[in-house]
Amino acid sequence: MMSDATRTEADEDLLQYPAPQPVVHYAEQALLGALLLVPERLKTIGPLEPEHFANTAHSALFAAMRTVSPPAPEVHRSSPVWPNQLLYVAQPQARALTASYLHTLISVCPTDAHAPAYAQMVRSGHARRVLRRHAGLLAQAARAPGPDPAQTVLTRADQLAVYLDELATAFPSHPGSMPRTPAAPTAAVPPSTEVSDEERMLLAAATAHPEHLPRMRWLHESDLTTPMHAALFACLTSLARHGAPVDPIIVLWEAQQRGLLHDGFGPTEVLDTVSHPAGAPEHWGQKILQRALLRQALDVAARIEALSADEATTVHQLTTGSRRALAALSSVRSRWHQAVGDPSSRTRAAAPTTIRTAVRQPAARAGPAVRHPARPAR
Structure with a gap:
């Protein structure tokens, strides 16, 4: 066991200052305190469910409030019948609930009249x-x-x-209404050997079958992860779009004209990349596009x-x-x-029951509706 003499200053700070509660924790406390003070406020707080509470004990207590009928106002003012009944119902689901904590909830509530505002914070x-x-x-x-x-x-x-x-x-x-939070930085993930191989197979297949490229407008050079592969794909699509002949030597010439060749990627590397085709360009293009879709989702x-x-x-x-x-x-x-x-x-998928128990048909959605164009002629 670590002796007191070996404890660092940081250890002492960690022991003395636990992480602060989120602000919504205090809103939950204020709301429950208001409802303990004036049970009739339950009718004024709007739609609220026990699962809306982040704290398990708070959720159990609110569920009990939804279950136990409060006493008459005159009885509530003169006797702790309501808090005692709530404890009896909620404690099996939240052992941490005590009579002392209910008094704490009441004491931290500034005013029960603000219960609807506290409920909106909880939501x-x-x-x-x-x-x-x-x-x-x-x-x-x-x-x-x-x-x-x-x-x-x-x-x-x-x-x-x-x-x-x-x-x-x-x-x-x-x-x-526009958020001011800076965008999360995109993590730079180096392409794996498998990804690089798929991109090389695409380039070789497209060089051997350039007639397929006009039907592959769904694939963009930005979908490729290796910059040189993306640049060579741009060379191929440009040649195909202009009806120019395509073979490895012509692709190499186009790469030179675009200033793509350098010490680490010269003529030998270009020829090796666009030669030795296997499979159809569409096959490799779909693999690359699927990876781009997953990256965008991340x-x-x-x-x-x-x-x-x-x-x-x-x-x-x-x-x-x-x-x-x-x-x-x-x-x-x-x-x-x-x-x-x-x-x-x-078909738009339904929401999972693990996240939402019921969903409504929305009037608008986050993005444009999915279009389903016909398959291009092969």
Whole structure:
């Protein structure tokens, strides 16, 4: 065991100063204190559920308030019947609840007349937590391998869009609705060997079959992760667009004309990259585009997590910023559906019961509706 003499100053500070509670914790306390003081305030606080509380004990206490009928006002003023009944019902779900803590809740409530304002704060805190949870699920879907990762990501994105629609209705706009939180920095992930190999296979296949490139407008050079590969793909698409002949030597010449050659990537490397084709360009292009879709989903999740971590943003600012972030995914998903001709793109996924127990058909969504163009002629 560490002796007192070996404890550092930082250890002492950690023991003496626990992490402060979030602001919404005090709003939950004030609301419950108001309802303990005046049970009739339950009728004035608007729609509120036990799961809206971040604190488990607070959630159990509010659930008990929804279950136990309060006594008559004159009885409540003269006897602690209401608090005792609440403790009896809530304590099996929250052992930390005590009569002393109920007195604390009452003492920290500035005024019971402000219960509706406290309830709105509790709803805002819950909305922030659920939005962050949606972002986490979107990021998890983008990282987790699976048989159809693109569809899993798009399903999560649709569920996030539905929730944003609900927030936009529940929390109306106000002046200064645009979020001021800086965008989360995009993590620079070096391409893996597998990714680089797929990009080289695309370039070689496109060099051997340039007639396919006009049908692959759904693939952009920004979808490739290696800068030199992206530049060579731009060379190929430019040649195909102008109807010029294409072979490895012509691609090398085009790369030279664009100033792409350097000591680390000279003629030998270019010829090696665009030669030895295997498979169709569309096959490799779809693989690359799917990776771009997953990367964009990770960027969206990181942006929403950064917004929700900023306590200074209102729920409407969170909604506005999250919709803008999600809109960046719409362009990539539209191109993905063009690439695969996915008929399921017409159907919008329902929200998962683990996040929302019920959803409404929204009037508007975070991004433009998915278009489903016909498969290009092969």
